[in-house]
Amino acid sequence: MIEARGIGKFFSVVNDKGLAEGLTAVLNVSLAIPDGRIVSLVGPSGCGKSTFLEILAGLQAPSDGEIRIDGKLVLEPLPSTRREMEEYKRRYRFISPLANGVFRDRPKHDIAMIFQDYAVFPWMTAMQNIVFALKLRSAGKGRSERPSRARMAEKARFHLGRVGLAGAENKYPSQLSGGMRQRLALARALAVEPKIILMDEPFAAVDALAREKLQDDLLRLWGETLESPRPVIIVMVTHDVSEAVYLSDEVIVFSPCPGTIRNRIPVDIPRPRARTDPAGIELQERVFAMLQYDINQESEYTI
Ligand SMILES: Nc1ncnc2c1ncn2[C@@H]1O[C@H](COP(=O)(O)OP(=O)(O)OP(=O)(O)O)[C@@H](O)[C@H]1O
Ligand SMILES: [Mg+2]
Missing domain, CATH: 3.40.50.300 (P-loop containing nucleotide triphosphate hydrolases)
Structure with a gap:
């Protein structure tokens, strides 16, 4: 919710x-x-x-x-009055409200965001893009909870297959069509199993x-969840x-x-x-x- x-x-x-x-x-x-x-x-x-x-x-x-x-x-709102600012400083013990989100205790939410143009990293292959997202997700976890490299690769392959990109693992985004790139972005978002x-x-x-x-792919993948x-x-x-x-x-x-x-x-x-x-x-x-x-x-x- x-x-x-x-x-x-x-x-x-x-x-x-x-x-x-x-x-x-x-x-x-x-x-x-x-x-x-x-x-x-x-x-x-x-x-x-x-x-x-x-x-x-x-x-x-x-x-x-x-x-x-x-x-x-x-994230809570930035302080807008002096009193709020004082309260904020006390709570987070930091110097500037610009640091909002850096110093504080950030609750971890399972959100994946797909931006219009910068959806995937052009210097990574399709496979590397997904493995990288999985690595980021597991970065905060303890060593024992972190999935192995082989497990991540397997998961990446599974999600590429789900969006119809099996066989494109080693292609760079520039070698994919616009629609394929968006499917890659979708695979990457789904691979981290977000709630949102x-x-x-x-x-x-x-x-x-x-x-x-x-659109139909999105509906199908969402329907499965x-x-x-x-x-x-x-x-x-x-x-x-x-x-x-x-x-x-x-x-x-x-x-x-x-x-x-x-x-x-x-x-x-x-x-x-x-x-x-x-x-x-x-x-x-x-x-x-x-x-x-x-x-x-x-x-x-x-x-
Ligand atoms: N960092 C910023 N600093 C100053 N103004 C900003 C900033 N980000 C957005 N704005 C302004 O806020 C307003 C809303 O921008 P926003 O990008 O959210 O619009 P949008 O509804 O997504 O538009 P579009 O449909 O064109 O993408 C715009 O007037 C924009 O100029
Ligand atoms: Mg916009």
Whole structure:
């Protein structure tokens, strides 16, 4: 279970006159996502989706609110008042709030994140990419709990096979197609057996056919975890409304910047779904109309 309570994110930026000004990227976002759900975040460009996803992952600290995963805090907000700062220093005995997440006791969460363009390391082969992720995961464990090199290689081979990349073990990402690279990223995310997979426009760079295949692969791999004691949660940012409706249990529509939740649209269509299902198409149109409305409103506002 992921719980976000009153998440806000404020950035200080320098404007064209060289003056500092504030920018609120995310404002008061609260939501709860139960285990085994797929949730998509859609919204206009620059509305804070990636920022929110990174806060979920604990890669950025929120300015307000908190994220809990199975009741455990991910990262707490940075101190914003002097009193909070004092309290913070006492607790973590460190020098600067910028060190947030470095010095503190970081709770370990089982999260895998797939970024759009930097999903895999180009200087490692497919196999090495996965083994490296497994090594990172086991780094904090005691010697006896760490899997052997042979065990890791075996696991990497298994996961490459699951996404249809058997035989591509020794290829570098540059030798793979865009769709294959995304499948490699997926294999790497799944290999560490996360409880949560966060994806930031994972399929944006591949052509329409490959994209549909990747979506079905994702659904199949996610479906397999539903039977297990650890049903995986997937949170995905996408600009593709049909993808959001096809994959998700719920589509969350963000407003233009500062990103707040504008609407939550449950998708109660049983799986396996047909892409041409009229109920799905109707939902797509609803989401699309909301996005269109916001974009039009925003352009009137800026003109
Ligand atoms: N580190 C940062 N410092 C200052 N401003 C930032 C920073 N990161 C993001 N922003 C600003 O926060 C806002 C939200 O950015 P974010 O990347 O979360 O948007 P997004 O919804 O993912 O957009 P897109 O759909 O184009 O990927 C933008 O206005 C962006 O300029
Ligand atoms: Mg983004």
